[in-house]
Amino acid sequence: MAPLKGLWEPSLAADDRGLAYGDGCFETLRLSPAGAPLWPWHRRRLLAGAAALAIPLTEDTLDEALRQALTCCEGAAVLKLILTRGSGGRGYAAPEPCEPRLLASLHPLPARPAAHYRDGLATGLCQLRLAQQPALAGLKHLNRLEQVLARREVQQAGWDEGLLLDSAGAPVEFTSMNLFARFGDTLWTPPLTQCGVAGVARALILEQLAAGAGLATTVQMRSLSQLEAADEVFACNSVAGILPVRTLADWQWPVGRATLALQSGWAQIFQ
Amino acid sequence: MAPLKGLWEPSLAADDRGLAYGDGCFETLRLSPAGAPLWPWHRRRLLAGAAALAIPLTEDTLDEALRQALTCCEGAAVLKLILTRGSGGRGYAAPEPCEPRLLASLHPLPARPAAHYRDGLATGLCQLRLAQQPALAGLKHLNRLEQVLARREVQQAGWDEGLLLDSAGAPVEFTSMNLFARFGDTLWTPPLTQCGVAGVARALILEQLAAGAGLATTVQMRSLSQLEAADEVFACNSVAGILPVRTLADWQWPVGRATLALQSGWAQIFQ
Numbered sequence: 001m002a003p004l005k006g007l008w009e010p011s012l013a014a015d016d017r018g019l020a021y022g023d024g025c026f027e028t029l030r031l032s033p034a035g036a037p038l039w040p041w042h043r044r045r046l047l048a049g050a051a052a053l054a055i056p057l058t059e060d061t062l063d064e065a066l067r068q069a070l071t072c073c074e075g076a077a078v079l080k081l082i083l084t085r086g087s088g089g090r091g092y093a094a095p096e097p098c099e100p101r102l103l104a105s106l107h108p109l110p111a112r113p114a115a116h117y118r119d120g121l122a123t124g125l126c127q128l129r130l131a132q133q134p135a136l137a138g139l140k141h142l143n144r145l146e147q148v149l150a151r152r153e154v155q156q157a158g159w160d161e162g163l164l165l166d167s168a169g170a171p172v173e174f175t176s177m178n179l180f181a182r183f184g185d186t187l188w189t190p191p192l193t194q195c196g197v198a199g200v201a202r203a204l205i206l207e208q209l210a211a212g213a214g215l216a217t218t219v220q221m222r223s224l225s226q227l228e229a230a231d232e233v234f235a236c237n238s239v240a241g242i243l244p245v246r247t248l249a250d251w252q253w254p255v256g257r258a259t260l261a262l263q264s265g266w267a268q269i270f271q
Numbered sequence: 272m273a274p275l276k277g278l279w280e281p282s283l284a285a286d287d288r289g290l291a292y293g294d295g296c297f298e299t300l301r302l303s304p305a306g307a308p309l310w311p312w313h314r315r316r317l318l319a320g321a322a323a324l325a326i327p328l329t330e331d332t333l334d335e336a337l338r339q340a341l342t343c344c345e346g347a348a349v350l351k352l353i354l355t356r357g358s359g360g361r362g363y364a365a366p367e368p369c370e371p372r373l374l375a376s377l378h379p380l381p382a383r384p385a386a387h388y389r390d391g392l393a394t395g396l397c398q399l400r401l402a403q404q405p406a407l408a409g410l411k412h413l414n415r416l417e418q419v420l421a422r423r424e425v426q427q428a429g430w431d432e433g434l435l436l437d438s439a440g441a442p443v444e445f446t447s448m449n450l451f452a453r454f455g456d457t458l459w460t461p462p463l464t465q466c467g468v469a470g471v472a473r474a475l476i477l478e479q480l481a482a483g484a485g486l487a488t489t490v491q492m493r494s495l496s497q498l499e500a501a502d503e504v505f506a507c508n509s510v511a512g513i514l515p516v517r518t519l520a521d522w523q524w525p526v527g528r529a530t531l532a533l534q535s536g537w538a539q540i541f542q
Contacts, residue, residue: 011282012290014374019283019353021415022293028361053416054423080361082290090299090351090378092415092422092447103285107361131402131466132438135420143414144292144363145324149406151363152325167403176363195402 018084022142025049041200049139076109120246121160126150130195138198178202181230182258186216201236213261232256289355293413296320312471320410347380391517392431397421401466409469449473452501453529457487472507484532503527
């Protein structure tokens with residue numbers, strides 16, 4: 001990989017395979033005055049995505065991109081990184097060797113209503129179902145038309161977020177957030193081995209924050225009807241953090257102790 | 272849509288949603304000294320894809336792009352058109368209104384060994400299965416990581432092409448060509464309502480060439496094992512045309528009368 005040539009360029013070659021086929025991965029990560037506290041997780045996921053797609057990428061390349069981002073940014077912001085296989089011929093076969101591109105851009109941290117964090121999101125059930133593709137599940141790759149179509153449903157319905165089921169009808173995630181629910185003292189989230197994006201906030205909760213809040217975790221398929229019986233439900237992503245889910249269509253949940261404890265753990269990371 | 276600004280530019284804005292999410296569609300079409308004989312089919316498919324994704328696009332815009340292509344091109348070539356939703360914010364929600372981009376590029380007609388047309392392709396069975404997503408099936412959209420991964424299998428195995436099954440194990444298409452087989456006097460091809468790309472050559476055969484060759488057609492799901500009993504098998508796309516399939520792993524088929532008749536019909540179109 002060329003040493004980050006064009007990293008901050010506002011344009012890219014029209015023959016890039018990221019455009020042609022979505023042949024690449026991306027990350028959006030939250031920068032704070034403290035730096036990029038979740039960087040190890042974002043870096044790990046982007047390296048895993050690159051490996052799954054056989055796009056060469058090194059840890060050093062990513063660290064240098066982050067260093068440059070932190071140099072030009074003060075305070076809260078969102079860094080978006082896009083990795084593509086680079087320019088390629090007209091055809092699905094990837095050039096060998098390829099010359100990957102890494103693109104970076106900085107964006108303001110989106111403002112969310114305080115009520116979303118305090119009272120929760122009003123959500124609905126998307127009609128679009130996520131297709132099951134184990135070869136791509138979990139990756140934050142550039143093939144995101146399902147999310148674009150689902151987000152359109154959310155906008156048209158006026159929901160705060162939309163829950164996505166897989167083609168078998170099991171809940172997977174929201175359009176841009178992962179799904180968690182508490183049953184007693186156990187946090188549950190769906191496995192993402194067939195579809196869905198394995199979020200960094202989800203990983204942080206499973207690997208670190210849940211234990212700090214005294215909660216066990218379980219990752220397994222559960223039916224939509226089981227979700228109704230949850231003691232509380234929340235959504236998360238690494239930019240927005242942790243948001244209670246107040247309603248899903250007619251179902252309602254309280255803002256619960258797990259959500260509050262995890263929000264507190266989250267705040268300590270980004271303080 | 273702006274009147275084709277940037278149509279032939281070699282670069283595009285890095286915040287284009289075609290790159291970010293594969294939010295768009297494309298066409299690759301064969302130009303000949305006679306012009307673009309399959310243009311009505313390509314135009315129809317691109318308009319249908321744009322409609323499915325709610326990207327504004329007019330017939331006139333496309334006709335003007337073709338006109339410009341034919342002006343700068345003499346003889347055989349491939350025209351690639353990429354339609355995207357244009358630049359967009361950081362998030363799946365599409366800007367309203369959006370400013371779509373249409374990108375065009377000309378490429379030499381790829382050379383294929385004459386033996387592929389005469390003796391047929393040696394193909395294998397890809398391990399990757401196509402995910403079933405009715406909301407996107409049939410469209411030539413920009414989310415093509417499945418094809419990229421499958422094509423990698425083809426290259427590594429040294430096949431001419433690879434057959435893709437859906438997640439239920441039924442044959443759908445090759446990585447960049449549609450699948451046909453003849454059973455008696457009937458041409459069969461799989462439906463593409465759950466996955467796959469509805470090719471222009473496939474449409475031409477179903478709507479026009481099959482009847483000219485005295486063949487009935489049927490579009491239905493069939494199991495892989497039924498394919499073994501076919502009298503002949505062929506693959507097609509609008510750039511390469513019609514190629515017999517000689518083998519799929521251990522199975523073999525002769526170059527049959529349907530393939531020869533359809534190749535002849537094809538040649539008349541592109542003569």
